[in-house]
Amino acid sequence: MAWKAFHNDEIDVDINYKPLNQIEEEEIIELHQLHDDSTAEMFDRQSDDNDVKSKLLEDLQETFTVDEAINHIGFGPFQILIMALIGMCTMADAMEVMMLSIIAPELRCIWKLPRWQEALITTVVFVGQFFGAAIWGKFCDKFGRKTGLVACSVWLLYYGFLSSISPTYVWFLCMRMLAGFGVVGGNQGNTLVSEFVPSKVRGKCLAVMGSFFAIGSIGIALLALVTMSTLGWRWMLALSGIPLAGFICLSWWLPESARFCMLCGNEAEAYKTLQKVARMNKKSLLPGRLKKIVVAERGKFSDMFETKEMTVTSLLLFYIWFTAAFAYYGIVLLSTEFLTQTVDNTCTSKSVGSLSGECGFWCERMSTEDYIDFIKTTFAEFIGIFFNIIVVDRFGRKPTLALVCILFGGFTSLQQFCLSRSSMVLFLFCARGSVSAMFNILYIYTPEVYPTSIRGLALGTCSTFARIGAIVTPFTAQVLMEVSPSLAIAIYAGSAFLASICALLLPIETKGRSLKNKIDIIAEMDSEQEDSEDEL
Template structure:
């Protein structure tokens, strides 16, 4: 393993990036600006050799990073919109597609099945071929097939389009955090990843707001042969726009991760990215390993002690969060006449003779919007305390509080109480997701990071699929079972997270 010396140092320093050096002379800009300092020795100039982390620090922090946050945040928000849009259209689409509760469970699970298929595949490709390329393709798949779903006249075709869209979502979610983290200086990484995670809330609010504004509008109607293009189909089209625009932005404007470029022996391209970072901030190929090799590595020493707890945590939080969140609009529709969500369990399948009360449905979307907005305090709290407290403590504490809030959602007796506790769950659970994003990116080295996150998010999609199927099967027969199961799983995740190592302000390896 190579070791470097700074000019004048008496001891060699171990670089974080094995086998690569950043030479200050190579980082001169075209205008003659030197990004990295030179040091003098014996009257002559000696070039200073920098590790990757030092190079990121010397490139500065400023406009580039804030622009990066907006672009990556929009991609993160687009994933949230695509995942959550089905939950908002269920109360009205069920009439046109004639869905039973089991059908709705299958529909909400379909995107997670796609994400499970795509998650590890895209993560692996991102580690081998580059983060940017994978983001462009996966976001395009997400938006294209998400939009095409609006034209599906039959339930099975709508289901298929949602599944393929989920394959795209499965790529962009894990890769976007790897990509973003590799531009961040060590001391700012936790807060900035937390900022990126808050854009999920923005996507949640956007989806809820679009549903509130679009779906209840009865004037939206177009006859396309046997297809009746109603307001909920327009809503599906609008939900695909963020992913398409995000893919275009990455294609036209965004560079590849310099960390990946250095690992791939593409130093000149990495230097070009550092020049771009510096310029904007001053203004305001190895043999491909077998596909399963990275997974084997993360479950061996020294990573297995963190991988097994993460496996349980991802499963618990994904089953619990998505199992409950995707069904909030349906549960709130059941509270419109008063009582708890589990009090009114008799819901027949939608048929030709059933009419959908869009006025009542508007109140359901209003409640969904309120719950989505309740993410804001949790996101602000995460940004403020992440770097000082650390992801481990926030992850454990928020999961335990989420478990408690879900339990009380079951025992409440009025709609108002249910809405309040749902907002509490929304505000607290988002802290767990934000903390998991931070912890997950810092537990693995560059060569394993995206593969590991892709694998664990794939596990999460399996859990999300199971959660939605369980809700679909049991929400009519025994509503208490899935809700109490969510509470128990969140409690388990909170306790297991105490086994993770502390990663506060750690260096990326």
Template sequence: MSSLSTSGTMGLAAPATSSLGSCTTVSTIAGRLERLPMTSYQRGIFAIIATAWFFDSMDLGALTFVLGPIRQSFGLSTSQTGLLSSMSFLGMFIGAASAGVLADRFGRTRIFQVSMIFWGLGSILCGFASSVETLAAARVLLGFGMGMEFPVAQSMVSEIIPANQRGRYIALLEGFWPIGFIASGILSFAVLSFADWRWVFILQGIPAIFVLIVRRYVPESPRWLASHGEAARADAVMSEIEAKVSQRLNGAPLPAPVPQSIDQQQSHGLSTLFAPGYARRTVMLWCLWFFALLGFYGLTTWLGALLQAKGFAITKSVFYTILISLAGVPGFLTAAWSIEALGRKITLIGALLGAAIACYFYGAAADQTQLIVAGLCMQFCAFGMWSALYAYTPELYPTQIRATGTGFASAIGRVGSLIGPSLIGFILPTAGQSGVFALGAGAFVTAALVVLVLGEETKGRTLESISQ
């Protein structure tokens, strides 16, 4: 950077030298990270990020379990209920789009911490909402924090975990979403038995204080530091990580680092998303996220209310929703194995098509047994889809724009999330539940076809090699 301030004939040559030095630093840092064996230190960082993800997922899943009581509390029509349920996705759209750019500009850990403050405050404000308008505004704020957190967490994990285990750990990270969803259901089930829906949101906002743990124990991504020319900080953080890994290995020497091949054409800015080599990936991811999230959130947000419409009491509909969601746990565990054993594409396509088939049978279920079996299959495949989706997305962009690319893909998905619940609110009175689940199935099939035609396999490749 100092060469940029020099005058005379040196000025023209400075950018190339600076770029070359930055590439060398990124190559070295990547090599040092990739050669590290997995120890309790990296797993500890992962556990902290995953715990924050878990709390965030609890807040996101809460509306599924309390939408029925909220609808009764404010006397909402089906279309009004659909619009209310979409408000958090509007916030997630804004949060995801902005967080990616901010995380690539200011760092992963800073934006991750800020996101936790937003969703915690938004959840508590939901509990104190005095009207449906203030509740909708609080849901936008809550969604904004959630939308910020998800793409940044993906980038953080993908940049710390070595290539041979990266997909599995990101899939496991996403697995905390069904666990959080189930935990939210259990909390809602317990709270609704003696209090109203407001206490569900208030209690779920308290864990935002976990931000203090993140601030203390989660380091900034050395890859990000190196890519932004902060060689000294990158080396210091990397040295600290190496020391702690070595300590977990009882002082055993670490394997020799192998510098990674780096594209010397440094990638920066939104235009890179549609530059040669990335445009196809961006189109594929945006279509995938849009249709997958339209189908998933359109169905999941209404799941409790749909069960209630079939004649179940509020508490019973919560119980059945929890029961169905339990299938998400083996779903994400299966995906975590499959994406490393079989690959990202086949896992995604299989999960999406499986979810589509299950949607059809769920909508056509004639009795309670068929409803539960089809629902279990649907959630198994849907949560497996989520794990593969989150593992796949951050791998397709270089470090300089990883959070930006992931954030914008997520933001496009939130457009689908925004449209899905509202669309179902209008479809349900005319086409009935079979029409609702036909819409979900069609969205999943479309997403699978996009991956089949435009997707590329990334299994076993380092982030740097994928970016070539």
């Protein structure tokens, strides 16, 4: 049985799996003797006895890392299934966030809200995300990626449903803030996916994961088109939780990250998980034992600034994440503003008189044409994702990130001019695709650049800075836009151009780079120090 456990990958790992340092030579001989009588006879012959024992010990002494195992197994049905499952969670997160640009104008008309209160509907969601980002990141680094992902999904489903039955504006704000706290935890799904895909295709896989966000964005727009004029906004909110409920029901299959298990010292569980991956992909697992790693303290914030390179990387990423969220949610809100107020071109917006229902108050609900044009601009996210799939593994993360930042700034700047409605929609489409690619690359680069021990925390911390940008953007896209459109557009374009410079200044390129443990980074630092001393 021992021979089969190590040389037949179709058989699950033995429940009595032991690390190498706990396996005695006598145990190996005893287990081998239990295999069959012919094996026992081999041990009776002194000439063959030493050869068999030597081979068994040699096989058991071979070690491999989780990364080596994943790269050896390759991409297959397991990765497709886990991407589809976590994609359901990503779709739900997209629907919860993207509905804000649709529901805020509707609630403004229903509850007769001033502009700043309309902007606050979006802001409170990102305030919740601001507090939740680092907390969920640390939670996942302490208790596991799967545990954190399921917990935040249950939280979001509960408070999302309560939002749909909120009786007043204040209750709605409170429920949306609590829902926002849960939404940001879904980002940890990218961390889990990144730890299960081979390094050669990791960029493409994480780029594909962004397509689920685009599907969710289109889904909520289609749902709004069907329900807003018939069932109302409450039904739209309630029905948007269906993908999340599906994910929760199927999450029992989701395995915990093998890298996380090794970090916790749970070698047997990590080995069992890798066997599951190999079996589903119909590949063999590498012979030998999993290589032990130094169990470092998990979720330590100071590790993000442990070296000069990591300090510079963290500071630059904080600003780029801020800009990505500020620009992404800004262009979504600007799309609603432009579409609801533009008739034939951007210089002949609808007059207040045509929008007003009561003296001193005006609002405009989205029309069918507005919903259709909004869906058109949302399809741009697929273009951004396909662009990343083609470019990100060929030219690298840094230059691709800088390029899409420049493209966003350029297409947004064109909104300063008088444009026909079709031209306006086209430039919104291009800007939306560019900023979607920007966000997508950040979700690829950030998990790759940080070690396993703080990967979840680092992603959560970067997301916290992104939420600051998202908190600010409603007051730029809705309040400032009404006062000075040129200034609002200039702020969005300028911040993107600055982010492109920061992207080029990032000290680490992660294309083709294996995921690192903290011990790997320390070893690299020691090696570099020894090389510099030798040169001196």
